[in-house]
Amino acid sequence: MPHSTAPPDACQWLTQSLLRPLPAPLALNWLFDKGSLTRRLTWLSNDGFSVTPLFEGWQPLREDECVVLGLAPASIGWVREVYLRGHGQPWVFARSVAARSALQGDGLHMDELGSRSLGELLFCDHAFTRQAIEVCHYPRQWLPTADQADGLWGRRSRFDRGPLSVLVAEIFLPSFWHALHDHPENC
Template sequence: MPDSQDWFSADQLSAPLAPDVHDWLYVDKGSLTRRLTELAEGAFSVTPLTEGWQPLRDDECAALGVAKGSLGWVREVYLRGQQDPWVFARSVAARSALEQSGLDLPHLGSRSLGELLFSDPAFARGPLQARRYPEAWLPQDRREPQLWARRSCFSQGDLQVLVAEVFLPALWRAARITP
């Protein structure tokens, strides 16, 4: 299974990205929810897929600084524009830190986690990293090779929430970008 070294900062990528793709992955450090809402002309929604306590992947454990196989809260959703899934998002937090924080991730429902994190000034966002997302990590109905993804870690005290966002082909079509 890949480790955290498989995620790259913009200066670590071996091949240059198209400028528009680079912008979506690294330049725009604001809320992806807001950007998608603008692109969808307000027709934005969140569809929860899975939420619950699960063992975290090795790359997630490494990014969060917890032991391999640690249990964490995992939330997977589609961020939809114009009813189409544009982004697959996977957010994770280590169980011990989440339970001590009082943050109520289990009851977000169809609300955007990104909006919650960006609206709370106590959260600081770490650097953006990107990679081609492993097809096996995607939901069965969206498995495609070579999709671009980015991730960053939001921190508040001891709590870290790692958010990965996978850009699906429908987003690139809507934004008129060829990745």
């Protein structure tokens, strides 16, 4: 079952220019990095990176997702929720969504990714353009039960390729910040 049971106003997504107060520089670096998170996590984990699918399927999208994708409220979309892991530990909870109408006939088979990284696919296909990164303190109710906590930083951005838009949200779990602070290069 996907994790989307929070009031629609539970999260105010903000770009870096509107974010006040700013998080610590190390958090800011990870939240607004425009490169591939998969590549950075692979580096941080010394190639101990993996993806664990939690949920994949068609369902009504959240109100905030419909707004960003330009869809009518409660539009049906493909939802993919995964853990991005370092050395087997869940470091990031990721939720990716796309409208059913945009996916049909587009050639992006989100339902066939399995344990492969969607982010790597988006960054390898140069036809995708990334829109602005927005961040918020992600609502605990939108997280898997085992990871529900207040104040976790999440970021999202929309990737566009023609009529197809994929909205990707990535929430940094406490185990990620512990691993980052324990890393000798701490970057």
